[in-house]
Amino acid sequence: MTTPNTFVYEPGDHEAEKASNSYLMSLIAVVAGLPLPIINLLATLIFYLGNRKGTYFVRWHCTQALVSQLSLLFINSTGFWWTISIIFTSEQITSSYIAYMFTAIVFNVAEFIATMYTAIQTRKGIHVKWWIYGDLTDLICKP
Amino acid sequence: MKKVLFQILVLVAVFYGMWFGLSKVDWLKIFKVEQASKKTEEKLGELFWEVFSKTEKEVKNKKVTLPVDSLLTKLCEANGFDRKEIKLHVIESDDVNAFAFPNKHLVVFTSLIADSRSEAELAGVMAHELAHIQKNHVMKKLIKEVGLSALISITTGGSAGSEVIKSMAKTLSSTAYDRSLESEADMKAVDYLIEAKIDPAPFADFLARLGKDEPEEMKHLTWISTHPESKERSEKIIESLDGLTYDTQPVLAPETWELLKEKVKE
Structure with a gap:
């Protein structure tokens, strides 16, 4: 899911710290964002906007942290509104709903572990590219 | 890319x-979800009936209850439902009404019996309520009206007092289901009636007739006010019967029906 790569240049310590913080931001947001999934996206978006003018390494990782939230945003929003409709409307709990929640949990846990790993590696100045999101970031973020 | x-x-x-x-x-x-929801429904049914039976007078006269019971038994047996699971109550009231409570309580008011021109009309309304029971519409409606969390808190001895239960019982007896649920109950009622060899056409007539009544006469016609668009529903039933052939057999002897009508009018 994640692969360490060599970046186009050797990032400095201050860059590594900032880049790593973008992932920490999304980790903290996961906790607050579970009941309201949009918070995850907003937190990383604010961090991204704040570092838009940063160095390439920082921008690249802020972008990856932001786009990596997209899949979870869809998965968690669906789960959130499905749960709300069960609690407040005539919608009933089905095996399909429970299966969805399990799948959502697996994807959340996978993303959580990957984010944690990336935050640690990036802090050391190691460039970590995620599957899908790494390539997507390459397309969006240019030097 | x-x-x-x-x-x-x-x-x-x-x-x-x-x-x-x-x-x-x-x-x-x-996760035993079905078991848990069944327990919630049982408890709710118990609580509702406890509160409702305190304020209403249940008819115990066998000349009234037995014929109504016979109609229900016929509907259940013909459609493969367990008759013992359904708790039938005949209530003395001026309101023309019938409704279902959770845990398969079926309540029929005496004025509904008095207003029915034939056993098939009464059986039609009962079949409609039976469809609400069999299709789990009662719990669906309650969950929609008050929410699952409130229902669970009531049944697990939460903060709800008898006033809350009373108002929920009122919701079930005096407000309409969703149009889609009503329509489903109508169509199911027609199926149940045909299976029981009872003519469904009088059920449509009943809806059409009560739908036509003058507004001042409507004040006691609770079943109609809680089941709006009676005319359209009646037409839909008639439409569904178009081209269908079915046998009919009387359930009650004519004199039993007459005696029932006489007793409820007393």
């Missing part, structure tokens, strides 16, 4: 594949 799109497709496929695979497991059985 192509690589990214392909990877996104793979991710979506993995997600749906996992979801599809997991939904093949009967989680409801594993």
